[in-house]
Amino acid sequence: MTGRVLHTLLIGIAVSGFAFSLPTFASGDRELGQYLSSECVTCHQLSGRFQGIPPIVGWPETSFVQIMNEYRSRKRQNPVMQTIAGKLSPEEIAALAAYFGSLRPQSQ
């Protein structure tokens, strides 16, 4: 009986903890994104120019998140991006989306 109560209690805590963390997933933390972007900009140009690797700045956050999830789920076939996206948490992807989405491509 006690074990059952404890079990229910633990589930309650887990569920409320999950609901609590949802808002941070909805909109990314731009500062965290800037921090995480150092890895990305070794390949992707911050200027938004195309140099063999597609530019990723100035996108709507939802498209950015969707594409990163497609690499994560291996729906998009690119081993490099699959590995990179696979290491990121949803929160980190949202943060990167907020950061890169806030940048404007320079004159092309």
Ligand code: HEC
């Ligand atoms: C080692 C080089 C490299 C690194 C580092 C890298 N990328 Fe990429 N990325 C690529 C290449 C190459 C492609 C094109 C892959 C393809 O054709 O699907 C790409 C594609 C993408 C795309 C899709 C672009 C499009 O127009 O479809 C996004 C979004 C993206 N990367 C985000 C990121 C983010 C965010 C990071 C950092 C966490 C990152 N990349 C780090 C090489 C890299």
